[in-house]
Amino acid sequence: MSSMPKPVSGLLYSGGKLVRPDQREPATLRPVEIVPHCITSAEGSALIRLGETQVICTASFEDGVPPFMKGMGKGWITSEYAMIPRATDTRTHREATRGRQSGRTMEIQRLIGRSLRAVTGLEALGERTFWIDCDVIRADGGTRTAAITGAMVALGLACQKLMENKVLARFPLKDYVAAVSVGIVGGEMLLDLCYAEDSNAELDMNVVMTGSGQMVEVQATGEGRPFGADDLQKLIDLAHEGIQKLLEVQRSVLKMDLPARRR
Numbered sequence: 001m002s003s004m005p006k007p008v009s010g011l012l013y014s015g016g017k018l019v020r021p022d023q024r025e026p027a028t029l030r031p032v033e034i035v036p037h038c039i040t041s042a043e044g045s046a047l048i049r050l051g052e053t054q055v056i057c058t059a060s061f062e063d064g065v066p067p068f069m070k071g072m073g074k075g076w077i078t079s080e081y082a083m084i085p086r087a088t089d090t091r092t093h094r095e096a097t098r099g100r101q102s103g104r105t106m107e108i109q110r111l112i113g114r115s116l117r118a119v120t121g122l123e124a125l126g127e128r129t130f131w132i133d134c135d136v137i138r139a140d141g142g143t144r145t146a147a148i149t150g151a152m153v154a155l156g157l158a159c160q161k162l163m164e165n166k167v168l169a170r171f172p173l174k175d176y177v178a179a180v181s182v183g184i185v186g187g188e189m190l191l192d193l194c195y196a197e198d199s200n201a202e203l204d205m206n207v208v209m210t211g212s213g214q215m216v217e218v219q220a221t222g223e224g225r226p227f228g229a230d231d232l233q234k235l236i237d238l239a240h241e242g243i244q245k246l247l248e249v250q251r252s253v254l255k256m257d258l259p260a261r262r263r
Contacts (some may be wrong), residue, residue: 011186011200018186021196022051029180029192029242034153034253044158046253048150051194052140057150059158060131061167068238071232075125075172077155079112081105081147083136108144109134111217115148115177116155118216119258124172129157141195145179149246152177156254175259176211178246182235184227189234194207203227207239211247212259 012019018167020031032052039045044059065076082105085091094100113133132155134147155173162168181193183201198204202224208216220232 011196012188018188021106021194026188027191027238027241029200029245030194032246032249033202034150034249036157036253042154042158043161044154044156046150046153046157048146048153050142050146050149050192052138053142053146053194054136054138055143055146055150056133056135056137056226057147057154058133059151059154060133061158061162062131063128064082065127065129070127073127074122075128076122077113077116077120077132079109079116079132079134079151081109081112081134081136081144083139083143087136088141099252108147111144111208111219112148112151115179116151118208119152119173119175119177119210120155121170121172121174124168124170130158139195141193141198142181145181145208148177148179148208151251153250153253156250156256160254160256173233173256173258175214176247176250177208177216178211178243178250179206179208180239180242180246181206182239182242184231184235187237189231191238194198203231203235205239207236207237208241209243213240226242 019042033049035047037045038047038056039058043061044056046057048055048057069076072193083092085094095105112134116132132151134151136143141234159171159173163171182191182205185197186202193201203222205220207218
């Protein structure tokens with residue numbers, strides 16, 4: 001990879017160095033805040049703000065599991081994801097009015113469900129389901145990674161409430177999970193891409209990782225050029241640094257000692 005950034009249309013440079021839209025350093029997260037209990041009617045809820053990106057996450061618990069899980073003595077976690085029409089700078093039509101979900105929406109909600117199931121002991125739920133709803137109210141890049149990070153908090157709060165109410169006999173969560181985007185823009189590796197950076201990325205990657213440092217999923221795409229194993233490892237290391245900071249925010253809200261709980 002060249003040591004000099006390659007100029008990219010729509011992005012600013014100073015002295016040959018890429019200047020991020022919000023003046024951040026390459027390895028710096030956007031300001032992050034997770035507000036718990038934003039929807040009091042849900043078993044668990046959280047509003048996550050990651051720079052301009054904002055996602056409301058709720059966790060709802062109900063009896064029953066999908067047909068393919070019946071009789072297995074385990075629960076399930078599934079997700080729905082959506083963006084409100086003015087989450088973006090121009091109005092986006094609701095998918096309900098089009099009569100079907102986009103492939104992107106289906107991909108993201110499956111990713112959220114997989115990420116949360118990876119850190120949950122489903123047998124502790126019995127044959128019951130957690131519905132995780134992630135609604136983007138402002139989109140400026142990284143909505144799927146913000147949704148995973150916020151949904152973990154919503155799920156944790158719901159599990160705490162269900163334990164207090166003696167609905168669950170065992171605490172189901174085994175670890176934390178969080179996610180962040182990384183990429184190469186103008187030849188430079190960046191953490192936590194905003195929309196302007198993401199839309200100009202030569203390489204775009206989303207990394208989902210547990211609190212104990214295990215990877216759940218890596219989604220990497222060479223948008224502008226192929227990439228090698230060295231680039232891949234450097235970006236994973238950069239994502240790991242960002243995820244550690246996101247985990248600190250999650251822990252400050254949930255105050256749970258995970259993965260110390262073993263089942």
